[in-house]
Each structure stands twice: as structure tokens, then as C-alpha cells.
Amino acid sequence: MRHRDENKIQAIREKAIEMVANDGLENFGINRLAKTAGVSPATIYIYYKDKEDLLTSISIEEGLKMTRSTLKGFDPEMSFEEGLWIQWKNRAAFALNNHLSAAFFEQLRNSTYKEKMLETISKEFELTMGNFIVNALNRKEIDKMSLEVYWSIAFAPLYSLIKFHNEGRSLSGRKFVFSQKLMKDTFACVIKGLKK
């Protein structure tokens, strides 16, 4: 009798993310994955049809994990400042604690896996975030602007800080470590720029 083995599935998932994150999609293969995860290739084929099925399934799961972390404690009815601050804290926590996941998504950029993942997670995410913006507009907290302008002001500054932190250096090689204080200071400027 062969049973579903959650520990093996977990090992396959974790090692697949790690391998793609470190070595890219071109070098990824089921046989190599089997060796790294300590299972036989047959075990992987029991759970997944092929490489494409495996990577699609894992990227959707990771995408959902990221969406859920980003929306934790968030309510589209919140005031603009409170809601955006929760978004910042959640996004920073996810990016700082899930290096491999972030690197995995980076490797998927421009792949069909990413498109499929976005198809699945976008709806719920866009609905929640869309309502948040509509509420802020209705309450006259912010001005109407294009999504790209909004994102560039609302979130890009946070991701710049995270990028500096991950590289350990900021401009002209200055040493850099991310902190809650820096995040708060940056957020204060962002809110000033966005709120009416």
C-alpha cells in the first residue's frame, strides 16, 4: 500500500524552491531534484506529472502564501494610512524572512509559470487592494492616479530599502542594515506624498 507522504511532499517543495532560487530554471530537472530531496524520481512523478506541472503547482502555492502574508490583518475598510502601514509591515516581514521564496519568484520572471501563478492569485488580491483604493478615494484621503504611479510611490521605496538590506550596501557601497525605524521614517515621507 502506498500512501500520500506529506513529509516527502514538503521536502520536494522546499528543495525545488531552493534549487530554482539558486541555480535558475534552465538547470532544474526532476532527477537532480530527487537526489537533492532524498527521494526517488518515481516518488516525484507520483505527485506531479512532469517538471512543468511541479513548477506550476509550487509557484501557485508560493504565490498564495505571499498573498496571504501580505493581506494578514489587513482590511480594505481601514483608513488609508493604517492600511498602507500594515501592507508595509507585512511585505517587509515576508521579503526579509523568505529570501528563497523571493529569489524563486525572481527566477520565474517572464516564465509561463509566473503567468499561471498570477492568474490564480491576482483576482482575490486585486479585489481587496482595489476596494482599499476606492475607499481611500471616496473618503478623499488620496487623489486619483494611475496604478503605476500609485505603486511607484506607495511600495517601491520599501522594496528599495529591502534591496539595499539584502545586498548589505546602499549607494556608493555604504553599509546598510534594514530597521523598523528606517521603515517608519520612509513610510512617513510616502504618506506625506500620497495623502491629500
Added chain:
Amino acid sequence: METLNHILIFKTNIATTAARQQIATVLDMHPLIAQWTVDLMDVDCVLRVVSYHLSPADVIAIVARYNYECTELTD
């Protein structure tokens, strides 16, 4: 607990789309095969068959009729 005995895994030499097309005619039509795939990207050209009724030996016999190698991969 969910059992997975209906998923059968084989190493084959079904290495091209033409070869896959050839066995597709019989596997698609087989009333006891719910689903099947061949991973042409893999060195072992893994054939994966979902069937609640066929044994590995049954699948090997079907594939052998088309002169392809097929051996069960165990986990």
C-alpha cells in the same frame, strides 16, 4: 489515509512526440486508463498512468506491443 496505488510510474524510451503520438492512440482509448502523460523532457521518458484497475504488468504489456521499452520505477 489517501492511497496512491492507482498512479503507476515507468521508465521508457518513448522519447519523441511521434513516439508519444503512436502510443497515444491506444492509451487515450483504453477504458481503464483515467489519465496518462509521458515526460519527454526527462532522461527516463517517464510514463505516468492513472488507473484504478490496471497493474504495472498490464501497462508494460500494452506499451511492449508498440515495441517500446517500459519498466516500472519504484519509489
